Amino acid sequence: xxxxxxxxxxxxxxxxxxxxxxxxxxxxxxxxxxxxxxxxxxxxxxxxxxxxxxxxxxxxxxxxxxxxxxxxxxxxxxxxxxxxxxxxxxxxxxxxxxxxxxxxxxxxxxxxxxxxxxxxxxxxxxxxxxxxxxxxxxxxxxxxxxxxxxxxxxxxxxxxxxxxxxxxxxxxxxxxxxxxxxxxxxxxxxxxxxxxxxxxxxxxxxxxxxxxxxxxxxxxxxxxxxxxxxxxxxxxxxxxxxxxxxxxxxxxxxxxxxxxxxxxxxxxxxxxxxxxxxxxxxxxxxxxxxxxxxxxxxxxxxxxxxxxxxxxxxxxxxxxxxxxxxxxxxxxxxxxxxxxxxxxxxxxxxxxxxxxxxxxxxxxxxxxxxxxxxxxxxxxxxxxxxxxxxxxxxxxxxxxxxxxxxxxxxxxx
Amino acid sequence: xxxxxxxxxxxxxxxxxxxxxxxxxxxxxxxxxxxxxxxxxxxxxxxxxxxxxxxxxxxxxxxxxxxxxxxxxxxxxxxxxxxxxxxxxxxxxxxxxxxxxxxxxxxxxxxxxxxxxxxxxxxxxxxxxxxxxxxxxxxxxxxxxxxxxxxxxxxxxxxxxxxxxxxxxxxxxxxxxxxxxxxxxxxxxxxxxxxxxxxxxxxxxxxxxxxxxxxxxxxxxxxxxxxxxxxxxxxxxxxxxxxxxxxxxxxxxxxxxxxxxxxxxxxxxxxx
Numbered sequence: 001x002x003x004x005x006x007x008x009x010x011x012x013x014x015x016x017x018x019x020x021x022x023x024x025x026x027x028x029x030x031x032x033x034x035x036x037x038x039x040x041x042x043x044x045x046x047x048x049x050x051x052x053x054x055x056x057x058x059x060x061x062x063x064x065x066x067x068x069x070x071x072x073x074x075x076x077x078x079x080x081x082x083x084x085x086x087x088x089x090x091x092x093x094x095x096x097x098x099x100x101x102x103x104x105x106x107x108x109x110x111x112x113x114x115x116x117x118x119x120x121x122x123x124x125x126x127x128x129x130x131x132x133x134x135x136x137x138x139x140x141x142x143x144x145x146x147x148x149x150x151x152x153x154x155x156x157x158x159x160x161x162x163x164x165x166x167x168x169x170x171x172x173x174x175x176x177x178x179x180x181x182x183x184x185x186x187x188x189x190x191x192x193x194x195x196x197x198x199x200x201x202x203x204x205x206x207x208x209x210x211x212x213x214x215x216x217x218x219x220x221x222x223x224x225x226x227x228x229x230x231x232x233x234x235x236x237x238x239x240x241x242x243x244x245x246x247x248x249x250x251x252x253x254x255x256x257x258x259x260x261x262x263x264x265x266x267x268x269x270x271x272x273x274x275x276x277x278x279x280x281x282x283x284x285x286x287x288x289x290x291x292x293x294x295x296x297x298x299x300x301x302x303x304x305x306x307x308x309x310x311x312x313x314x315x316x317x318x319x320x321x322x323x324x325x326x327x328x329x330x331x332x333x334x335x336x337x338x339x340x341x342x343x344x345x346x347x348x349x350x351x352x353x354x355x356x357x358x359x360x361x362x363x364x365x366x367x368x369x370x371x372x373x374x375x376x377x378x379x380x381x382x383x384x385x386x387x388x389x390x391x392x393x394x395x396x397x398x399x400x401x402x403x404x405x406x407x408x409x410x411x412x413x
Numbered sequence: 414x415x416x417x418x419x420x421x422x423x424x425x426x427x428x429x430x431x432x433x434x435x436x437x438x439x440x441x442x443x444x445x446x447x448x449x450x451x452x453x454x455x456x457x458x459x460x461x462x463x464x465x466x467x468x469x470x471x472x473x474x475x476x477x478x479x480x481x482x483x484x485x486x487x488x489x490x491x492x493x494x495x496x497x498x499x500x501x502x503x504x505x506x507x508x509x510x511x512x513x514x515x516x517x518x519x520x521x522x523x524x525x526x527x528x529x530x531x532x533x534x535x536x537x538x539x540x541x542x543x544x545x546x547x548x549x550x551x552x553x554x555x556x557x558x559x560x561x562x563x564x565x566x567x568x569x570x571x572x573x574x575x576x577x578x579x580x581x582x583x584x585x586x587x588x589x590x591x592x593x594x595x596x597x598x599x600x601x602x603x604x605x606x607x608x609x610x611x612x613x614x615x616x617x618x619x620x621x622x623x624x625x626x627x628x629x630x631x632x633x634x635x636x637x638x639x640x641x642x643x644x645x646x647x648x649x650x651x652x653x654x655x656x657x658x659x660x661x662x663x664x665x666x667x668x669x670x671x672x673x674x675x676x677x678x679x680x681x682x683x684x685x
Contacts, residue, residue, distance in 0.1 A: 017547065027516060027543045029472045031568035031593055034575060180478055186469065193471050198594035200570055297516045297543065298469060310490040311521025313468045 010264035010340050013331060018214020018301075021337060023330035026213040028300045031197045036300075039204075040215040042120045047222070052115060059111045060226065063144070066108075068096045068227075070234035071394075075361040080381045090384035092377055093243065094394040095231045095259065098366065104396035105255045106137035106208055109223035114141040116219075117204035124203045125149045128192040130157055130185035130251065131322030131369065132164025133396055134208030139173035149173040152192040154184040157321045164400050182315040185251075185325045189299050209252025210329035213300030217329050224258025231391060232262050243391040244384065245270040249373040250343065251287070251323035253332045255395035260341060270342070273332060274376045276318035277345030287316035289328040290336045290343040298326070304333045319348035319404065320368035322396070346375035352408055354378055355398060367396030368404065416509040416537045417562055417585045420459055421620040421641060430637025432457055432679050433622050435513065435646030436671070437464035437480040438497055439489035440653060445663040446484075449653075449671055450501045454508045456672040457679020460586075460622075460642065462540070465494050465514030472542045474597040476647045479654065483661055491518045491527070495534040502535035511564060511585070513540040519552075528555035538562035538585040546582040553582070562586075567613060569593050569605070577616050586620040587613055589640065591627075597647025600626035603635060610640045630681030637682045645678055 013020035018040075026036055046052040060066040073092045081089030097105040110127075117125060125147050129135030135151040142149035151168055155177040158165050168175050181187035189212075196205045210217045210224070235243055246263060248256035250273040263269045278286035286292065289304045296305035298313055306314040306326035316326040335341040346354075354374035359365045366374060373392050381390050398405070406413050414422070424431050434453055439446050453461050466484035470477060498510055512531065519527050519541065531539070539561055544552060549563065556563050562585025570593050571579055580587065589609060591601035601609075606623060613621050623636040624644030636643035652674050656667040 025548055026545065027548055028545065029542050030545055030566040030579065031472070031570050031590060033545045033547070034570045034572055181468070190469050190471055194595045197472065198598065200593050296520055300543070307517065307521065309521065311518035312485065313517070
């Protein structure tokens with residue numbers, strides 16, 4: 001934290017206006033603007049308060065179960081070497097954030113934000129959710145801190161993520177199905193923002209990803225960076241060096257940003273963000289904002305956005321509710337333009353195949369979100385040398401997805 | 414003098430506030446929408462806000478969200494909205510037109526080209542809901558160069574420290590959002606309005622119009638009395654929506670019903 005950042009660092013963003021290059025900012029209605037500035041001020045103060053940090057870390061250790069393990073995926077590595085050219089087939093490691101309490105990385109940033117909300121004297125929490133992982137994490141933290149919690153969730157997602165809907169309700173949260181638009185994550189975020197505008201006095205909006213108006217993209221990244229910071233130390237211990245490549249799935253981009261950020265200034269570490277290519281990038285049905293979108297403004301920030309020629313936002317598609325978002329966080333948009341991170345796609349079918357392969361070979365049922373990252377690992381590892389190391393963020397577990405996967409495989413449950 | 418300044422100056426001489434109406438362009442179809450636009454001045458609208466449809470209207474309630482869906486389905490684009498304003502201007506050179514919408518369609522159109530085309534089409538002012546003063550540096554120079562007013566929202570949450578900055582970035586008139594909330598959901602109390610308007614006037618000589626939650630002729634008259642104008646949007650959009658057939662198409666009486674409501678609002682404001 002106290003290390004001086006070199007001048008040519010990739011870790012200098014955002015600037016005082018909340019910009020990463022041309023991306024980010026605070027594009028919100030006047031009603032929200034004073035509150036956004038209040039959140040920023042409160043976060044800046046909290047960041048400098050050792051007690052705030054100590055309390056967050058106590059929760060991460062004793063409630064979440066951090067650090068999450070670094071796992072050498074031996075069987076997967078050997079499996080991928082079988083079809084690789086001689087001397088090829090990188091070692092594959094998983095950063096196992098699916099072992100966190102609540103089953104995904106989302107809880108890392110939620111606990112930080114709930115502590116911030118309490119500091120700000122807010123008495124109600126709202127959140128948006130796609131797959132339900134962020135909703136469950138927020139409902140969990142609200143149960144722990146005895147705060148009323150409302151989660152906005154697209155009606156389509158309520159349908160395909162029933163287990164998480166039930167979990168949120170068990171945890172005492174109110175789940176508000178959103179029927180506008182395609183009734184997925186984008187619409188849930190619209191509705192959460194609308195609710196917030198009408199309840200600014202007592203409500204804190206706990207955003208689940210590295211998007212939204214400044215300071216959210218930077219704040220969520222800071223909290224999620226615990227993933228990359230741990231992974232860096234663990235890899236040094238396991239291999240005595242840094243990995244050659246990092247791979248993470250991208251919806252809004254929080255798990256990827258958390259893994260990548262501490263490595264951004266290590267030029268020897270390549271990075272791959274895997275967007276949901278849905279039914280294929282040649283079709284209209286995907287969620288590949290960076291590969292197929294262009295810069296635009298939605299949900300309070302400028303970012304790469306799936307939109308038509310007239311600037312109307314297009315619906316995203318992915319088998320994974322957590323990746324089904326037409327935008328991507330501003331820092332990813334910036335890293336994409338700088339070329340520091342390569343953004344690639346994995347289709348629904350590739351993710352389904354990876355989901356099954358990981359279950360059989362490693363005894364780990366991954367969420368459909370990291371199954372997209374794994375699909376890219378399956379392509380990339382055989383192209384790398386045997387002595388190279390590939391580290392993937394296994395950011396969520398797949399219990400919530402078994403019904404969706406079963407349906408796609410034609411299995412009645 | 415701009416059309417907006419001229420209109421408020423004229424009304425001041427008349428000794429009454431303005432009726433500002435809001436309807437979304439292309440709702441429910443281009444022909445009906447143009448007929449409404451042409452009929453509004455005659456029905457008593459002093460300033461006309463034309464909503465630019467957007468897929469994700471974050472500051473709008475369900476009524477205007479649905480209007481946007483209807484309008485987009487009917488083929489609305491920013492360039493077609495400008496064409497509609499040009500058609501309107503063929504028969505009316507005095508009633509101010511303010512485009513109200515969100516930033517992304519403007520970005521897609523190109524900011525500079527948009528300001529030029531809007532001005533040439535007869536647009537007088539812009540309300541870009543998701544561009545606060547902090548983010549206005551891309552738009553401001555082009556809007557100013559084309560003589561377009563940038564009308565800003567002031568909200569109950571806009572505190573004393575912030576108010577001068579917001580008002581300094583405003584021209585044309587100030588749009589006071591009377592409730593912390595989205596359009597068309599609830600109404601402010603008279604007491605809160607009575608306190609809010611003088612608070613704004615301490616920092617600006619611009620006309621102040623009150624919007625969000627004004628539905629009835631009585632509410633409009635009260636707002637126009639307390640401030641310099643009343644904005645009515647959702648109530649008109651609701652009347653329009655209720656007049657549509659089961660397929661969401663306009664009926665022969667759609668235009669008359671909306672304009673009748675405008676007449677009722679205008680009469681109440683004129684009666685003081």
